[in-house]
Amino acid sequence: MTSLIFLQFLVDVMFLTLVLLHLTKKNFIAVIAFGVQSLMLAMLFFVSFLETGNRYILLMVFFTFAIKVVLAPLFFIRLIRKYQLYFSVNTYLSMPATLGIIAGLTFMAHSARFVPLTQIVPEHQMLLSLALSLIFIALFLIINRKEAISQILSVLALENSIVVFIIFAGLEQSPNLQIGILFNIFVWIVIATVFVSMIYKHFWSHDVTVMKNLTD
Amino acid sequence: MYLTLLLATLVITIVLLVLVKNRLVIETLAVFSGAVMLVYSFLIALTVAEVGVYSFSFFLSVDALGAIIILIIGTMGFATAIYSVSYFNQETKKGIVGRTRVKQYFVLLYVFLTAMYLATTASSPIFAWISIEATTLSTAFLISFYNKPSAIEGAWKYLIINSVGLLLGFFGTMLYFTAVPSTLNGGFIGWDDLLQNANQLDPLMAKIAFIFVLIGYGTKVGLAPMHTWKPDAYSKAPAPLGALLAGALLPVAFFVILKFERVTDAVVGPEFSHQLFLVFGILSIIVAALIMFNAKNYKRLLAYSSIENAGIIALGFSFGGLGVLGAVLHMIYHSGVKAVMFFSAGNMLLTYGSDKIDKIKNALRVIPVTSVLFILGFLIVTGTPPFGIFFSKVYILSAGIASHPYVTFLAIFFMTLVFIGFLKHVTAMFLSDSEESDLVHGEKNIWLVIPPIFFVILIVGLSFTIPPFLQTLIDAVVVNY
Numbered sequence A: 001m002t003s004l005i006f007l008q009f010l011v012d013v014m015f016l017t018l019v020l021l022h023l024t025k026k027n028f029i030a031v032i033a034f035g036v037q038s039l040m041l042a043m044l045f046f047v048s049f050l051e052t053g054n055r056y057i058l059l060m061v062f063f064t065f066a067i068k069v070v071l072a073p074l075f076f077i078r079l080i081r082k083y084q085l086y087f088s089v090n091t092y093l094s095m096p097a098t099l100g101i102i103a104g105l106t107f108m109a110h111s112a113r114f115v116p117l118t119q120i121v122p123e124h125q126m127l128l129s130l131a132l133s134l135i136f137i138a139l140f141l142i143i144n145r146k147e148a149i150s151q152i153l154s155v156l157a158l159e160n161s162i163v164v165f166i167i168f169a170g171l172e173q174s175p176n177l178q179i180g181i182l183f184n185i186f187v188w189i190v191i192a193t194v195f196v197s198m199i200y201k202h203f204w205s206h207d208v209t210v211m212k213n214l215t216d
Numbered sequence B: 001m002y003l004t005l006l007l008a009t010l011v012i013t014i015v016l017l018v019l020v021k022n023r024l025v026i027e028t029l030a031v032f033s034g035a036v037m038l039v040y041s042f043l044i045a046l047t048v049a050e051v052g053v054y055s056f057s058f059f060l061s062v063d064a065l066g067a068i069i070i071l072i073i074g075t076m077g078f079a080t081a082i083y084s085v086s087y088f089n090q091e092t093k094k095g096i097v098g099r100t101r102v103k104q105y106f107v108l109l110y111v112f113l114t115a116m117y118l119a120t121t122a123s124s125p126i127f128a129w130i131s132i133e134a135t136t137l138s139t140a141f142l143i144s145f146y147n148k149p150s151a152i153e154g155a156w157k158y159l160i161i162n163s164v165g166l167l168l169g170f171f172g173t174m175l176y177f178t179a180v181p182s183t184l185n186g187g188f189i190g191w192d193d194l195l196q197n198a199n200q201l202d203p204l205m206a207k208i209a210f211i212f213v214l215i216g217y218g219t220k221v222g223l224a225p226m227h228t229w230k231p232d233a234y235s236k237a238p239a240p241l242g243a244l245l246a247g248a249l250l251p252v253a254f255f256v257i258l259k260f261e262r263v264t265d266a267v268v269g270p271e272f273s274h275q276l277f278l279v280f281g282i283l284s285i286i287v288a289a290l291i292m293f294n295a296k297n298y299k300r301l302l303a304y305s306s307i308e309n310a311g312i313i314a315l316g317f318s319f320g321g322l323g324v325l326g327a328v329l330h331m332i333y334h335s336g337v338k339a340v341m342f343f344s345a346g347n348m349l350l351t352y353g354s355d356k357i358d359k360i361k362n363a364l365r366v367i368p369v370t371s372v373l374f375i376l377g378f379l380i381v382t383g384t385p386p387f388g389i390f391f392s393k394v395y396i397l398s399a400g401i402a403s404h405p406y407v408t409f410l411a412i413f414f415m416t417l418v419f420i421g422f423l424k425h426v427t428a429m430f431l432s433d434s435e436e437s438d439l440v441h442g443e444k445n446i447w448l449v450i451p452p453i454f455f456v457i458l459i460v461g462l463s464f465t466i467p468p469f470l471q472t473l474i475d476a477v478v479v480n481y
Helices: A002-023 A027-052 A055-083 A095-109 A112-118 A122-144 A148-168 A175-203 B002-019 B023-051 B064-093 B099-121 B125-143 B149-179 B191-196 B203-221 B229-236 B239-268 B270-292 B298-319 B322-352 B368-381 B388-403 B405-430 B450-464 B468-480
Strands: B054-056 B060-062
Touching: A002 A027, A002 A095, A002 A122, A002 A148, A027 A055, A027 A148, A055 A148, A055 A175, A095 A112, A095 A122, A112 A122, A112 B203, A122 A148, A122 B149, A148 A175, A148 B149, A175 B125, A175 B149, B002 B023, B002 B054, B002 B060, B002 B099, B023 B054, B023 B064, B023 B099, B023 B468, B060 B064, B060 B099, B064 B099, B064 B239, B064 B322, B064 B450, B064 B468, B099 B125, B099 B239, B125 B149, B125 B203, B125 B229, B125 B239, B149 B191, B149 B203, B149 B229, B149 B239, B191 B239, B203 B239, B203 B270, B229 B239, B229 B298, B239 B270, B239 B298, B239 B322, B270 B298, B270 B405, B298 B322, B298 B388, B298 B405, B322 B368, B322 B388, B322 B450, B322 B468, B368 B388, B368 B405, B368 B450, B388 B405, B388 B450
Parallel strands: none
Antiparallel strands: B054 B060
16 A cells, blocks of 8 residues: 555656646756656666566666666756757647646546546556556647657657556566667667757757748 | 578678778678568568468567568668669769768668568567667658758658657557466567457457557558658658658558557457548548649659558558458559659659759650659559559459448549649649750669669569469468458
C-alpha cells in the first residue's frame, strides 16, 4: 500500500512537470521540468528493480538516468545558451484555455470510456488512469507548442508517458529490446537537437510557424 | 543463412562506406553491395516460396509477404544505388553537392536499407518498431540533404509527425502484449506468440490496439489524414531517395500493419480491421485526387500519387479475397512505377533545375527518353491497360463492387479524377510549345535512364506473367490475409 502511494507520488510529479511544460514561458524551466519528469521515470524503474531484483532493470535505471536525466537536458541547455533561446514562443491557445483542456483530458482519461485500458491491472487502475492522462496531455503539448525545442520535449514527454503506462500495465519487454528503444531515443534526441540548430541557422527563429516554404 | 549474409553484407558496406574516402570506391562499393543485396533477396524469396516460413535464429524470420517486400527492397535498393551514382555525379558537376555529401548520402542510404530489411525480417513487433523508427532517423538527414530552408522544413515535419505517429504505434503494439505473459521467452515476444495467444486478448483491447497501430504505422505509410509529411518530404528529398520512400518504405510500413491485422482478426474477426482500412483507404484516395488536380510541383504530384495508391492498397485489403490479390499485385507494381517516375523526375530536375510544373516546357523534345519514361509511368500508375496496375485495380474494384458498391463507385470516380489531374500536368510538361532557349537537349547520362527503363520492362513483364516462385508467395499471402 505504501508502495502504491509512493508510485502515485512519482506519477503525480510527472503530471505536474507536464503541466509546467505547458505553462512555462522559459525554455530553461521546460528542460528542467523534462529532466525531473525523466528522473521520476528512472525512479519508477528503480522501484521495479527493488520489487523484482532483476538486475537488467537496474541497467534500465542507469540508461534512463544517463540519457534522459543527464544527456538530453545537457544537449538542450547547450542549445539554449548557444542560440540564446531563453524564452519560448507563445502557444496556440491561451493559458486559461490550455488549463481547461488539460483538465478535460485528465477527466477523460479517468472516465468509464477508458476502463478497458485502465483495468489491465485492476490494482493499478488509478495509476493507469493517470498515465493515460499523461499521454493525452503530452499529445496536446505537441499540438499546442509552436517552437522546435518545446516540440522535441513534447515528443520525449509523450514517450515517457507511454513508458509509465507500460510499467503499470506490467507490459515490460525484454531488457535488450528496452535498451534498443532507449538507444533509438538517444539517437532521436541527437538528431532532433541538430535539426533545431539547422532551423535556427536557416530561419533565425525557433518558432516552427515561420517555416512556410512548403505549400500547394 | 542467406538472411545473415544479407545483413552482414549491409553492415560491412556501411562500415566500409564510413571508412573509405575515395569517391569512386564509395560508388563502386554502393553498387556492388546493391547487387549482392539483390541476389540474397532473391535467394531468400526462393527459399520462402519453397519452405513457407524461413527463420534464422530466434530473432529473424520471413514469411511470404515479407519475402515479397524483401524482393521489393532489394530491387529498389540496387536500382537506386546505380541511379544515385550518376545522379550525384551530375549534381557535383553543377556544384550542387560536394564529395563529402555524397559519402554521407550513401552511408545513410545503406542504414535506411538495413533498417527496412530488419523491420521486414524481425520476429518481434518491438524489434520491428525499433527498425521502423530507425528508418525515420536515417532518412531525416537525407530529406534535409540539400540544406536549404525548404528541405529543413520538410525534414522537420517528417521527423516530428513520424515520431509522434510511431510512438502511438508503439503504444498500440504494447497493448497487444496484454494477452501474453511478459515472462514468455524472457520478454522477447514474437509475432507468432501474439497470434498463438490471440484468444487471451480482450476484444475491446484488440480494437483499441489496432486503431493505435493503424494510426501509428499508417503515418509512415502516408494514409490520409496522417499524410501531411509526405509531399514535403518527397519533394525535398533527393530524387533517388524519393523512389525508395515511395516504393520501399510504404510497403514495409504496410507490412507491419498487416502483421497486426492478422492478430486483430484472430480476436475480433476481419470486419473491424476491414472497416478501418476502408475508411482510411477511401479518404486517402479522395484527399490525393482533390489536391493532385492543383499541384504545382511534379515531385509533390508523385507524393500525392503515393497517398492515392496507399489508399488503393488499403481498399484491397479491406475488400478481402480477390481484393487482397489485387492489393499485393498493386504493391509490387506501384513500387516499380514509383522508381520509374522518381528517377525520371530526377532527370527532369537535372535538366530544368526546377521541380515546378510550370517550368517544365516541351520536355518531350528536350529530354525525349526521360519524357517517354515519365509518360509511361503516368499511364502505368493511373491504371491504363494493358499495364499491371490496371489488372490490380480491376481485382480490387471487382472485390469491392459486391460488398461495398457505393465506396467502390466513389473510388472509381476519384481515381478518374486522379487520371484527369495527372493528364493535365503531363500535357503541360511534355507537350507544351514554348521552350527555354538555354537548355541543353538530350539525356545527361545513359545510366540515368537505364534504371527507369529496367523498371518499365519489369512492370510490363510482370503485367503479363508472374514467375512461379512469386506466384507461390502471392498465393500464400492471399490465403493468410
